[in-house]
Amino acid sequence: MNVVVLGAGLLGVTSAYFLRQLGHEVVVIDRQASPAAETSFANGGQISVSHAEPWANPGAPLKVLQWLGKEDAPLLFRLRADARQWLWGLQFMRECTPARTRRNIEQIVRLGTYSRDTLQQLRRDTGLQYDQRTQGILHFYTNAREFEAAEAPAAQMRALGCERRVISADEAVRLEPALAQVRARLAGATYTAEDESGDANRFARELVRLCEQAGVEFRMSHTVTALRAAGGTIDHVEATDAEGRFQRIRGDAYVVAMGSLSPLLVAPLGIRLPIYPAKGYSVTLPVLDASKAHQVSLTDDEYKLVFSRLGDRLRIAGTAELNGYDRDLNRVRCEAIVRRVETLFPGAGDTSRAQFWTGLRPATPSNVPIIGRSRLPNLYLNTGHGTLGWTHACGSGKSIARIVSGLAPEIDFAFAGADRSVGTAAALRPSMGAR
Numbered sequence: 045m046n047v048v049v050l051g052a053g054l055l056g057v058t059s060a061y062f063l064r065q066l067g068h069e070v071v072v073i074d075r076q077a078s079p080a081a082e083t084s085f086a087n088g089g090q091i092s093v094s095h096a097e098p099w100a101n102p103g104a105p106l107k108v109l110q111w112l113g114k115e116d117a118p119l120l121f122r123l124r125a126d127a128r129q130w131l132w133g134l135q136f137m138r139e140c141t142p143a144r145t146r147r148n149i150e151q152i153v154r155l156g157t158y159s160r161d162t163l164q165q166l167r168r169d170t171g172l173q174y175d176q177r178t179q180g181i182l183h184f185y186t187n188a189r190e191f192e193a194a195e196a197p198a199a200q201m202r203a204l205g206c207e208r209r210v211i212s213a214d215e216a217v218r219l220e221p222a223l224a225q226v227r228a229r230l231a232g233a234t235y236t237a238e239d240e241s242g243d244a245n246r247f248a249r250e251l252v253r254l255c256e257q258a259g260v261e262f263r264m265s266h267t268v269t270a271l272r273a274a275g276g277t278i279d280h281v282e283a284t285d286a287e288g289r290f291q292r293i294r295g296d297a298y299v300v301a302m303g304s305l306s307p308l309l310v311a312p313l314g315i316r317l318p319i320y321p322a323k324g325y326s327v328t329l330p331v332l333d334a335s336k337a338h339q340v341s342l343t344d345d346e347y348k349l350v351f352s353r354l355g356d357r358l359r360i361a362g363t364a365e366l367n368g369y370d371r372d373l374n375r376v377r378c379e380a381i382v383r384r385v386e387t388l389f390p391g392a393g394d395t396s397r398a399q400f401w402t403g404l405r406p407a408t409p410s411n412v413p414i415i416g417r418s419r420l421p422n423l424y425l426n427t428g429h430g431t432l433g434w435t436h437a438c439g440s441g442k443s444i445a446r447i448v449s450g451l452a453p454e455i456d457f458a459f460a461g462a463d464r465s466v467g468t469a470a471a472l473r474p475s476m477g478a479r
């Protein structure tokens with residue numbers, strides 16, 4: 045088959061790779077000049093199956109209210125006159141019940157475990173290098189109440205096969221000696237030895253190289269302007285190239301992987317995707333003193349920040365702001381992250397050479413991505429990966445490639461499809477990702 049993949053972020057590139065592996069002719073279209081230039085550009089780097097607790101959980105509504113209007117809040121709703129934002133907010137609140145949270149964790153862990161295995165297999169098959177580290181992820185708590193509250197989700201994750209162990213503050217420092225400076229403030233930690241980290245952007249660019257060697261065509265600097273349907277299927281995609289020339293691109297099947305822009309492109313087809321942009325920040329610092337810098341990938345629960353070591357760089361990322369498609373750098377937020385780094389690991393990174401970045405997570409209310417067939421039989425979706433698009437990329441890419449090929453996916457997951465078709469009112473209820 046000829047398959048057109050829309051978007052060359054992590055999800056588009058992994059889709060293209062696995063589609064090609066299954067023998068398809070693949071064309072990838074992206075508006076940027078290079079792949080992975082938007083949300084997949086400078087993320088937190090974590091392959092974190094253990095990071096499965098969704099934003100929407102029983103403790104979230106109160107926290108979200110307390111954080112309203114706080115410039116440096118980890119999760120900030122900036123209320124706008126935007127019906128999509130309000131609808132998303134309501135759907136988010138409905139996902140906060142204990143039952144829905146448990147179901148969403150189950151989906152996220154299943155996809156995460158499969159995806160991490162798929163990434164490891166890909167590495168074995170191709171020898172891909174992307175500053176990866178396989179030293180696990182250590183989630184530390186500076187608030188005793190939050191540490192206690194972490195026990196239940198960690199136990200659920202263990203029951204689902206994700207070995208997220210609860211450990212003492214001393215054990216955390218043994219695993220990551222750079223935490224010694226803040227030992228007195230640590231309430232405890234969890235550690236998931238199988239989790240990993242690595243430079244997602246470098247991974248995507250390397251995978252593009254392999255795709256091109258295998259015959260995948262990347263049409264960069266092409267902006268998709270419309271998906272045109274005829275007779276109940278997608279007939280072609282309309283795009284403009286770098287010179288503004290109009291193009292019609294045809295395929296037998298189309299995979300939408302346009303991140304937070306996906307809902308806007310499919311809405312004219314009557315497909316309503318519950319995806320809203322959640323802006324996040326990252327800071328990248330050159331390592332200044334390696335003896336003070338962390339090696340293990342870390343999650344700072346109190347500030348909702350993740351820390352990864354990417355070669356001789358430190359990457360710190362996090363915070364979420366629901367404020368439409370605005371990507372401006374907010375100084376208050378940037379400075380709050382740098383302050384936290386300096387508090388935890390003083391002198392480890394060169395803050396005078398900090399590089400700041402923002403990206404828009406394609407967030408669903410449940411944190412469960414939308415993978416599978418839409419109600420148009422040749423239109424497929426691989427989008428809405430929110431906080432975990434890097435963790436879930438390989439498993440989602442392989443799954444969508446199998447679905448497009450008419451093969452059963454290799455995991456039990458709430459895929460969109462004939463019985464769970466995206467685009468109908470029933471399928472778009474916020475529990476759509478949950479069984």
Ligand SMILES: Cc1cc2nc3c(=O)[nH]c(=O)nc-3n(C[C@H](O)[C@H](O)[C@H](O)COP(=O)(O)OP(=O)(O)OC[C@H]3O[C@@H](n4cnc5c(N)ncnc54)[C@H](O)[C@@H]3O)c2cc1C
Nearest residue numbers: 051053054055075084088089090268303324432433434435
């Ligand atoms: C601060 C931050 C930290 C994060 N940390 C982690 C982490 O540690 N671990 C993890 O697993 N995940 C993390 N994530 C999430 C992860 O980065 C995203 O889920 C992932 O990058 C989404 O990939 P995507 O391919 O769906 O979207 P994108 O990377 O945004 O790709 C979409 C592509 O579609 C293209 N496109 C859009 N519209 C059009 C159009 N009209 N025409 C042509 N092309 C178009 C864009 O140019 C873009 O290249 C983080 C995200 C942020 C913001």
